[in-house]
Each structure stands twice: as structure tokens, then as C-alpha cells.
Amino acid sequence: MMQLFFNHPLGRTITVFSLICVTILLLAALLSPLLVPIILSFALYALLEPLSEVLERHGLSRSTSSLSVLLILVSVAALVFSILLPHLAKQLSVLQTQLPDVWQSIMGMGNDISQRLFNFLGLDIKSTSITQHFFTQANEWGTAALIQGSNVLISLTVLLILVPIFTFFLVRDYHSFRNYMLDKLPNSNFEMGWLIYHRVAHQLQEYIRGILMQSGIMCIMTSIGFYIIGLDSPILLGATAGVLNLIPYIGPLLAMVLPILLALSNVPIELWLIGAAISVIVIAQLIDSTIVIPSVIANAVNLHPLIVIIGIIVFGNLFGFIGMVVATPTLASANIIYRGLYQGIKTRSDLTTQVVAEQ
Amino acid sequence: MNSQHPLWQNLFKPKGDRISEVTEMWMSTPLFEKIPAKECRELVKTMHPRHYKKGEKIFSSGEIGASVVLIRNGGVEIKAAEKLLAELNPADFFGEVALILDEPRTADAIATDDSELIFFLRSDLEEWVKRSPRSGAQFMLNIAIVLAARLRHTNILLSLQNS
Numbered sequence: 187m188m189q190l191f192f193n194h195p196l197g198r199t200i201t202v203f204s205l206i207c208v209t210i211l212l213l214a215a216l217l218s219p220l221l222v223p224i225i226l227s228f229a230l231y232a233l234l235e236p237l238s239e240v241l242e243r244h245g246l247s248r249s250t251s252s253l254s255v256l257l258i259l260v261s262v263a264a265l266v267f268s269i270l271l272p273h274l275a276k277q278l279s280v281l282q283t284q285l286p287d288v289w290q291s292i293m294g295m296g297n298d299i300s301q302r303l304f305n306f307l308g309l310d311i312k313s314t315s316i317t318q319h320f321f322t323q324a325n326e327w328g329t330a331a332l333i334q335g336s337n338v339l340i341s342l343t344v345l346l347i348l349v350p351i352f353t354f355f356l357v358r359d360y361h362s363f364r365n366y367m368l369d370k371l372p373n374s375n376f377e378m379g380w381l382i383y384h385r386v387a388h389q390l391q392e393y394i395r396g397i398l399m400q401s402g403i404m405c406i407m408t409s410i411g412f413y414i415i416g417l418d419s420p421i422l423l424g425a426t427a428g429v430l431n432l433i434p435y436i437g438p439l440l441a442m443v444l445p446i447l448l449a450l451s452n453v454p455i456e457l458w459l460i461g462a463a464i465s466v467i468v469i470a471q472l473i474d475s476t477i478v479i480p481s482v483i484a485n486a487v488n489l490h491p492l493i494v495i496i497g498i499i500v501f502g503n504l505f506g507f508i509g510m511v512v513a514t515p516t517l518a519s520a521n522i523i524y525r526g527l528y529q530g531i532k533t534r535s536d537l538t539t540q541v542v543a544e545q
Numbered sequence: 546m547n548s549q550h551p552l553w554q555n556l557f558k559p560k561g562d563r564i565s566e567v568t569e570m571w572m573s574t575p576l577f578e579k580i581p582a583k584e585c586r587e588l589v590k591t592m593h594p595r596h597y598k599k600g601e602k603i604f605s606s607g608e609i610g611a612s613v614v615l616i617r618n619g620g621v622e623i624k625a626a627e628k629l630l631a632e633l634n635p636a637d638f639f640g641e642v643a644l645i646l647d648e649p650r651t652a653d654a655i656a657t658d659d660s661e662l663i664f665f666l667r668s669d670l671e672e673w674v675k676r677s678p679r680s681g682a683q684f685m686l687n688i689a690i691v692l693a694a695r696l697r698h699t700n701i702l703l704s705l706q707n708s
Contacts, residue, residue, distance in 0.1 A: 243676055365593070373595055376664070377604065377611045384611075384668040533608055533649070 195532040202531070203524050222508055223345055227352035231360065232394040234259060238357050252358035256350055273421055287451040295450075375530070382526035386519045393515050397432060400478050404431040404470055408441075411466030415459065417448055427467060431474070433510045435495055442467050489517055564589050567663055570615055570636045576687050580680050588673055593664040603654040603662065610643030610650045612664040619660025625652040632657070641688060644670055 191197035214221060234255045241251035364383070371379040409424025417423065427441040445463035449456065497517045501509035568586045571577045577585050594617070597603060604610060606625060614621075615638045623631045623639060630652060633639055639654060644667050656662075674681030 239676060361591075365591075369593055369595075373597060373601065373603070376593075376595060377666075378609070380666055380668065381609060381611045384666075529609070536607065 195528065195535040198531050198535075199524065199528040202527055203520075206523065207520070220348070221505070222341075223348040223352055225508060225512060226345065226349050227356055229394050229398065230259065230349065230353045231356040232391045233398060234353065234357060235391075248358055252354055255357050256354040259353065260350055270421070291450045378526070378530040382523055382530075385526060386522045389522060390515055390519060393518065400474065401428045401431050403478050404428045404474055407470040407473060408466055411470060412445065412463070415462040415466060417445060417459065417463055419448065423448070427470070433498060434514055435491065436498055436510070438467060438471050489514070489521065493517060563594075567592070567594075567615070567617060570617065570663075573636060574615070574638055575691055576613070576638065576641065576684065578687055579683050580687075584677060584680050588665075588669070589663075591669045591673075593666065595662050595664060597656040597660045597662060599656055599658050599660075601656045603656060604640070604650050605653050606651055607649045609647065610640055611668070612666045613641040613644050614639055614654070615663040615665070617661040617663055619656060619658040619662075621660060621662070622655055622657050623652050624655065641691060643667060644688060645692075 192201065217224060237258070238248075238251045238255045241254055242248065246254065368376075368379055368383060405424045405428025407424075408427040409420050412420035412423045423445050426444055430437040430441040433440070442464055445467065446460055449459040449463045494514055494517065497513040498510050501513035501516070503509075505512070564586060568582060568589045571585055571589065572580075572582055593612075597619070599619075603614065603621065616633055616635050618635055620635075621633045621637075621639065622629060623633065631639075640650070642648075643650065644665075647667075670681075670684070674684075
């Protein structure tokens with residue numbers, strides 16, 4: 187039975203594919219403290235590699251072009267942060283002062299609803315105890331977040347140092363490292379290995395460039411929208427919507443939470459503002475789905491939506507937010523690797539069967 | 546296809562400089578005609594040398610191909626349906642159709658001696674075309690000329706067989 191399984195192309199494909207997955211998972215576990223800077227560096231590499239190629243085309247050496255790309259990256263990041271950070275800090279403090287109003291508003295709304303239910307249906311829902319429970323829970327989360335705040339700052343500092351260094355070495359040495367690794371393949375699998383690598387790399391690069399561009403466009407669109415409807419902290423809300431848009435299907439829903447909470451902070455509650463905040467996200471999503479995705483991302487990821495959603499939940503459960511972001515490209519890569527392996531192994535198996543039959 | 550006797554190569558070429566030697570070999574093929582030697586040399590640095598034992602299969606008919614192959618040392622025979630199509634020597638190249646088509650190979654290639662082969666992958670060609678569109682266009686024209694010459698040769702053979 188086992189012999190039959192390993193002799194069949196499907197069985198061999200599953201075995202090789204499982205071995206690849208286990209190796210990658212072991213590597214991910216080993217490198218888990220550095221996983222976030224590595225993923226961010228690869229994303230930046232995918233974005234900056236064309237720029238390095240342009241510089242090389244103009245006669246610069248690989249090292250000089252990589253260093254120039256790094257300098258450009260650091261300068262642009264410094265410029266963006268110096269302009270945006272003060273605004274974001276200001277908007278964060280505004281948000282902080284508004285939070286008590288938000289809770290107050292939610293509590294008032296809860297009381298109102300329970301009163302109406304009691305008046306019309308005779309249902310006695312203890313809204314005070316529900317909201318009290320909610321506040322106790324929120325308070326616990328808030329305390330935990332404050333304790334983690336210092337750790338986040340340390341992680342951010344490590345990221346700011348590590349990501350440019352990793353990106354520089356990726357731009358400079360990735361091609362040599364890739365060639366070194368792929369040249370280790372046996373002669374019989376050399377061309378197939380390169381074919382699969384090239385397909386995966388091409389699709390991933392397209393996806394990363396596309397999704398970063400899409401996220402930026404989403405950020406600008408929603409910021410403008412929130413500014414027009416008069417919601418406080420439009421840049422902060424737009425940036426959050428842009429980052430959450432990196433998570434397919436679930437991200438847009440999460441992006442609605444913060445604007446709705448802010449809209450709720452107005453006393454008395456202005457329903458039109460909640461509607462307008464939701465509309466901004468929905469309209470931005472419509473533009474994103476009909477114009478941005480077809481022109482920027484195209485068919486970079488060809489997966490069933492259900493598989494993507496399950497993948498996001500599983501990866502999110504395993505690796506947190508970053509897991510939710512990398513779920514789709516990881517599943518797409520696994521799909522290409524599996525198909526490439528199956529195609530190669532099946533062709534070879536068919537050829538062997540043909541030779542045996544001829545003999 | 547261009548054949549050079551290994552003895553002459555060893556006598557007149559500087560030893561120890563693999564890149565220069567492979568560059569010269571490629572430059573002597575119709576694929577790199579009218580392409581600056583400097584560009585060819587840069588491209589050679591991205592190519593993949595592989596070693597094959599005598600009798601080892603390089604590729605089989607039906608397998609998806611991804612590269613054109615240059616023989617640096619040794620020899621290769623090309624067979625289709627057990628019929629010998631060509632015997633190739635150092636500085637000869639084969640498998641160039643794979644640079645254009647993502648289709649299965651149409652013949653078997655087997656090393657007739659311990660051989661060192663240089664693989665020029667389609668992915669490397671695509672990157673090079675993006676980097677140097679002018680030379681890339683010339684290279685594509687050269688491939689078209691080679692393929693047209695092979696088609697013409699096959700047509701003549703077929704008409705001779707029929708007559």
C-alpha cells in the first residue's frame with residue numbers, strides 16, 4: 187500500500203510538498219524572533235529591487251546601487267515620519283481624550299435600548315451589568331496594552347535598525363544566495379526547480395508590489411473621505427484603514443470599527459456621521475475592487491475566497507496580525523509550488539512508464 | 546551550431562578564467578551575434594554551470610524546458626524516438642526553443658562524455674531583456690534566425706526523404 191502511494195505521482199508530490207512545508211515551518215519557528223523584520227525586509231526588497239536594477243543599468247556596481255537604494259529608503263522614511271509623526275501623535279492624543287466620551291456614549295445607548303425594550307416588550311435586560319462587564323474587560327485589555335507598550339517601543343526600535351540592514355543585504359546579495367541554493371539541486375531537478383522558483387518569485391513580487399500600492403491608495407482615499415465628512419483624526423483613521431486593507435476580506439470590516447467608535451463619541455449621537463463613516467469605507471472598497479485591484483494586483487493570487495478566509499483565520503491564530511497579512515501570499519506560493527511539483531513529477535513518471543512499456 | 550576542437554581552445558585561450566572562456570564560446574555562436582562582448586560577459590556571470598557524467602540524461606522529451614545549454618567540455622547527443630539527431634561538441638549549444646516556449650522538450654539530450662554544461666535560463670533572459678532592451682531585441686532576432694534556419698533545414702530533409 188505504502189509502495190503504491192510513493193510510486194504514484196500524487197503520492198510523491200504530497201511527500202515532497204510536505205517535506206518542503208515542514209522545512210519552512212521549522213525555519214519559521216527557528217527564526218520566529220526575527221520573522222517580522224525578515225518579512226518586512228522582503229516586502230521592501232520586492233519594492234526596491236527594480237530601483238536598484240535601474241541604478242545598475244546606469245553603470246553603478248551592485249554594492250553601490252544597493253547602498254544608494256538604502257539611503258533613498260532611509261531618507262524617504264525619515265521625511266515621511268518627520269511630517270506624519272507629529273500629526274499622528276496629535277491625533278492619537280485627541281483620540282485618547284475622546285475615548286471616555288465614546289464609552290459614555292455606548293453606555294447611554296445601551297441604557298436607552300434596554301429602556302425601550304422594557305417599555306415595548308417587557309424585557310428586563312440589565313444593561314448596566316453588561317456594560318460594566320464590558321468596561322471591566324476593556325480596562326483589563328487597556329492595562330495589558332499599556333504594559334506591552336514599552337515592549338512595542340523596543341520592538342519598533344529593533345525593527346527600525348534591523349529592517350534597513352536586512353533590506354540592504356537582500357538587495358545586494360539575494361541573487362547570489364538564490365543561485366547558490368538552487369545550484370545545489372540535483373541535475374535531474376535543476377530546470378524544474380528553477381521553473382517553480384521563478385513562477386513563485388514572480389507572482390509574490392507582483393503581489394507584494396500590488397498590495398503595498400493598494401494599501402497606500404486606500405489610505406489616501408479614506409483619509410480624504412474622513413476629512414470631508416468632518417471626522418476627527420482623518421489621517422490616523424486612513425492609515426489604519428490602509429494597513430488593515432492588507433488583510434483580504436476581513437480587513438475592510440475591521441477598518442470600520444475605529445471610525446464608527448469615533449462617530450459614536452459625539453453627544454448626542456449623530457447617526458448620519460456613523461452612516462457617512464461606513465460609506466467612506468464602502469465607497470473606497472468599491473473603487474478598490476473595481477479599479478485598483480484589477481489594474482494593480484490583477485490575477486496575482488488565484489485562490490478560492492473560502493480558502494483565503496480559512497487561511498487568514500488559521501495564520502492569524504498562529505502568528506497574530508502579521509500572520510493574517512502573510513496568509514494570502516503564503517497560500518498562493520504553496521499552490522504554485524504544489525502544482526509545479528505535481529506537473530514535473532507526473533511528466534517524469536509518464537515518461538518512465540512509456541519507456542518501460544516500449545521495452 | 547558552431548564546433549571548435551577542444552585542443553585548439555586549450556592552446557589559445559587563457560587558462561583559469563572561466564568567465565572569459567565561456568563568454569568567448571557564447572560570442573562565437575549565432576545567438577550572441579552583434580551583442581557587445583561586455584554585455585555577454587555580464588550575462589555569463591548569471592549563468593549556471595553543471596557537471597554531467599558520461600551517459601547521464603540532461604533532459605528528456607516531454608519534460609518542460611527552461612534553458613538553452615552550451616557545452617563547455619565533453620559532448621552531448623540529441624535523440625528523438627531513439628534516432629540520433631545530432632552529436633554536439635564543446636562550444637555547441639542546444640535547447641534554445643525553451644527560451645521562447647514554455648512547452649515540453651521535443652528530444653532527449655544525453656552526455657556522451659563527462660561534460661560541463663552552461664545553462665542560460667529563460668528567467669535570466671527575461672531579466673536581461675528588461676535591463677538591456679536593445680541587446681535583448683537583438684538576441685531575440687538572433688534566436689528567430691537560428692530557429693528559421695533549423696526549420697528550413699528540417700524542411701529540406703523532409704522533402705529529400707519524400708522524393
